[in-house]
Amino acid sequence: MSDTPPADPRALSQAQPASATESLYRAALGPRALGHYLPAFARFDELGVARPHWNHAAGWLGWHWLLYRRLWRAALLHMALLALALGAWWWLQANTGPWPAGVRWGLLAAIAVVAVAAPGWWGDAWLHAAVRQRMTDAVREAKTVQEACDRLARPALAHKAWVLVVLLEIAALLAWRMGGPPWGDSPPPRPEPLVGEAVPAPPAAPPAEPPPAPAPAHAPEPSVPPSPPPAEPPAAPAPEPVPAPAVPTPAPAPAPVTVAAPAPDNNAALRPRLGGHGVSVGIFADPANAERVAKRLRDAGLPVVSDPLESARGTLTRVRVGPLESAEEAAAAAETVRNLGLEARPYGPR
Template identity: 40%
Template sequence: MNADTASFTSTPADPEGAGQQSSEQLGTALYAAALGPLNAPHYLAAFERLEATGRVLPGWNWAAAVTTLVWMAFRGLWRALAGYLAGLGVLALALWGLWQVGTPLPVPVLAGLALAAVLLAFVLPGLYGDVLVHRQVRRQVDAAVAAAPSLRDAMLLLQARAPNKPRLLWLTVGSAAALMTLVALGAWGCGGWPIAPILRRWWKARRWLPRLPRLHQLRRLNRRRLWLRLHRRQ
């Protein structure tokens, strides 16, 4: 046992049990370092279940189901994100083509197909999100262990690259801005919401925002001067 793994191991009486326990503890510590501080216990439990069975088992991940795009970007699942967007694009084009061609299918059937597609787009990431993260984390751990001179350096490297709260904050703000932009453009394209006057009013109001504290100070000063004048007259 070297100094790099001493903090993750114990010394039971059985040497084989000690080696197995130290290996499990070290693997858990490397996984935790790669996962980051957010929702790590959920993924560690899912990883333990997947590695115990050795099969791809479905689970449930609320973050992957509800906020699929943000979750994939946050976890660095770029290949899965590209495939997911490509699948959504193909599905949307297929539904749009059926609608434009004038298929004999009734409108309720097309609406049901669209609803099923939307549910599938949310259910599949929720069921197999833990599997995607498990594969991603295993690749990251293998690459870090191969690149670092010691296990402690590998753990530090994984912690530096792990998802964190600032990344989640930037992704949340960016996704909210993108959603608002899409909604505004969609409303503008439908002709139901004139967004240009609203943007002009916001821009004019924005120029006055830095002046508000100054205006407040001037009002207080004017009130003070008026009070002094009235007091002198009396």
């Protein structure tokens, strides 16, 4: 009996707080994932400072995990910063023009990585600080460790706040989805060139009509010479030479008629025709819009041709890329045009 050494009071005093601390941690954290949190918190207590430590639940669930663990301030800050980043992304895209798909999705991916990495690496540190504060408050209000544990483990309405938030998110998503089509129709200003794209078919037909017009140009030729020759034979007598020279004066009249109509029409009909391959970008009713699109294409290093077209709606401007040597060049140019956020329709030799 006397061989058993008495227990060291200092060892007991050190073991009791460690056991009490673990009990308080268990009560404050609940039964879920204790195998992850207890070793991490023990390491933080040993070092005296919290270090970055990866937490899968915190990273992938984001602010939902923060709400579940009642980290209200961190959850609001995370949500506000995420909303600010997405709002800035949308505002910049709307005000600086359409971005290439790589830039647009790359920025979204960067925002998502930061939104996952921040709570994933620092979630345990935030939770450790919050749990330590709850444990301190419970110990101050309780008379025993067991009573403090009961206070920490007592269910509260705040524990279910995350459920209400998830339900609100689902309701908002359903409301947006049901009312989504009107919002999704906001981009139709872009299809304006598409409406004009249907116009190229009619203009192709009119150029065929001008070629018959030159026929009258040959008709006046026989009409002019026959009239003067008959007048010369009667000029032999002396009294009649005076009226004869007065007849040729009407001859200049037919000349302007033959030149005025066909020549401009042929030039106007031939000007829109380009040899080789090309890319049709669009037809615009506003010349300023057409010039803006043409400038963007030239800045991208593409050859641009702008042609005026007459239609029932007035003068339109057709913008094309070309002429190009091969179908491969036309396909590459079309891809470049699409990366600029514009419509592109390659065509072959006409």
